Amino acid sequence: MVKLANPDEKLVRRATRAAYGATLAKLAEEGVPVVAVDADLTGSTTTKKLADAGFADRLFNCGIAEQNMVDVAAGLSLTGHVAFTGSFAVFGTGRAYDQIRNTVCYSNLDVKIAPTHAGISVGPDGGSHQMLEDIALMRALPGMRVLVPADYAAAESAIRIAAQTPGPVYVRMGRASVPAVYADGVELELGRAYVLREGSDATVVACGVEVEQALCAAEMLAAEGISVEVIDAFSVKPLDERTILASVAKTGRLVVAEEHSAIGGLGSAVADCLSRTAPAPVELVGMADRFGKSGEFEELLDYFGLGAAAIVQAVKTALAR
Secondary structure (H helix, E strand, O other): OOOEOOHHHHOOEEEOOHHHHHHHHHHHHOOOOEEEEEOOOHHHHOOHHHHHOOOHHHEEEOOOOHHHHHHHHHHHHOOOOEEEEEOEHHHHHHHOHHHHHHHHHOOOOOEEEOOEOEOHHHHHHOOOOOEOOHHHHHHOOOOOEEEOOOOHHHHHHHHHHHHHOOOOEEEOOOOOEEEOOEOOOOOOOOOOOEEEEOOOOEEEEEOOOHHHHHHHHHHHHHOOOOOEEEEEOOEEEOOOHHHHHHHHHHHOOEEEEEEEEOOOOHHHHHHHHHHHHOOOOEEEEEEOOOOOOOOOHHHHHHHOOOOHHHHHHHHHHHHHO
16 A cells, blocks of 8 residues: 555645646756646746756757647657646646647657646636636547646656656646645556555445545545545556445446546546446546636635535435435
């Protein structure tokens, strides 16, 4: 079992995006031939930290031209570099989808799509910038792997995994500062999900910021005598079906929670797995078929039914089925 954050570490809130540039700089110092290609957002995505660490020749700013950004990264990958792209998720996946599909994935190039500012945690920027379809877009692409880190430590591990894994990898990061789930320096794996809390009455599978919400929901349910197992689906593709199926075989009930559309994301991947192998009642906590809106992250979680209280209700609904 991986090491989780201690109580003191949980008090420190950091955004997953904060790990991006810092980890790229560490990889460069370790001799990994990483480069970052950005679309005029080097400060927001934190790729600027690569240049600040003395590797200015490895940071390429393409301006507000996300499609060019992906193609430049593709070209750099063909010269032996491990190329990371940086933008907001709504632009880095949506606006550049054709280039990701036909240039990167079709040719299986060593390009990592690693945008920040995904999900409603973008907050006040509103529905136009709150990307809620990116996991669905990326997991549908042949050869693309999809990682959704829950906190800073998991994001650092995800960037390292992406750098070490040949071919396309998608790493989804957010803007909001979130509590620590894992201990600093944790080493996670591609294709693995992690049982963070054991339980017997129901299973909650979550990813990204919803992992912390799931852990809070488990505490709330424990006070009512309901035992919930919490799993972090850090690797959405490939999905760790074995760990999820083993948990559902024990609990018989499942809730999937994600800061993403309920269509096509983690919930769809888990439901597909169960339907093929071991059907069981499933409740989805995710964005309904709608866009986001402007507001603070915490209030948007409650407004859209993505917070711990919504997970508690979903577990109770699953138990009643």
